[in-house]
Amino acid sequence: MLRLSQKKLFNLILLTSVISFALQCEKGQETASREIELKKLDSAAKAKKDSLIQDSIQKNTVAYRAFIFPAKKKDSAMAAFNKEFSKEDQYVILALNRLDLKNKWRADTLAVPDKIDSTLMAYSPFPHQLEILKDVHKIVFFSYPIQAFAVYENGNLLKWGPTSMGSKAAQTKRGLTFANWKKELSISTVSSEWKLPYNFNIHNTLGIGWHQYDLPGYPASHSCLRLLRNDAKFLYNWADQWILNKGGATVRANGTPVIVFGDYKWGKKKPWKNLIQDPKADDISVEDLTEIIKPNLSKILEEQKRTDEVRGGITAAKAGEKVAA
Structure with missing residues (x-):
């Protein structure tokens, strides 16, 4: 009887040890998972902070002054503008004021x-x-609010520039679309x-496009x-077209995602003219742009996955054709 009791006691102790070890492992896994999540949050917060700091540093290095064209002396002011600035410099200044050389x-009043x-x-x-x-x-x-476009690759700003979108009577449709x-x-x-061109x-x-x-x-x-x-030509070569199914009647895969957003303050002071007083006057914050992206992100990634698979299949098929030839 004593031997049996000792055996039971031994088994009980062994079972208790196993359970304790399992609980410690589970707790350890939970702690590790929590630490990983915290690291991810810290990393995301750091990336966000770094981007804000970088934008702040870059913007603080630029100041603006006004170049005024009085209505009664516009010709002489234009002559002074042409004399002070080269064609290349004029291109930049006018772009910041949403103008081209022709216009x-x-x-x-230009922000310079x-x-x-x-x-x-x-x-x-x-x-x-x-x-x-x-x-x-x-x-x-x-x-729409700042009449400008931006191009991103994997979260990095590649290019931006001025645009002229739909007039008040023919406004450009907002929301997510894809290059066709x-x-x-x-x-x-x-x-x-x-x-x-381009x-x-x-x-x-709706027949909407950039050009x-x-x-x-x-x-x-x-x-x-x-x-x-130059911007139209860049986007023409950089963005991806859609891929159609045989016959061209249906879409097999979409092209580059495009988001048109915001509202223009018709009849109000143009935001880029405020750069003279505040170099950040027409800035779009990380938070604001993130909120615009969030409701569209799953659709963008879903379409991107499908496009990658289709393009990968096409590339593989072409490679197979070359080998067979």
Whole structure:
């Protein structure tokens, strides 16, 4: 009897040890998981903080002054502007004021930076990094409030520039769309006299796309997204088209995602003119842009996965054809 009791006691102790060890392991796993999650949160917070700091540092290096074109002495002011600034410098200054060289006669008061950066990146109103987009290969944004576009690759700002979007009577449709087809030189459906270089459609049924055309310093298009020629050419070559199924009637995979957002303050002071008083006047914050992206992110990643699979399959098929040949 004594031996049996000792055996039972031994088994009980052994069982208790096993349970205790299992609980400690589980607790250890929970602690490890919690530590991993905390590290992820810390990393995300750091990335967000770093992006805010970088944007702040870059913006603090730029100051603006006003160059005024009085209504009664506009010709002499324009002569002074042309004398002070080279064509290259004028291009940058006018771009910051949402104008092109053709429309510089429309200028009244220009915000002029103290340093000229031909890439415009030193003046970006968009965040230079967006953690939320780290898994998104490519995306384009068009902002109505500041009449500007931005290009991101995996959360890093690649390029930005001015635009002229739909007029008050023909506003550009907001929301998420995808780049569709492109044509190096299109003819407008509104007037056959309007030539549209580097046209890239983003809404097939509505006929909306980006292309080069006049930038008059305000939203003036018939719903399309007007760009400077260099920007239109860059986007034309950079963005991806859709992939159609055989016969061309249905979409097999979408192209680059595009988000058009915000509202323009019609009749109010243009936000870029406030740069003279505040270099951050037309900035879009990390938080604001993140909130715009959030409701669209799952759709963007879903379409991206499908596109990657389709493009991968096409590449593999082509490679197979070459081997067979």
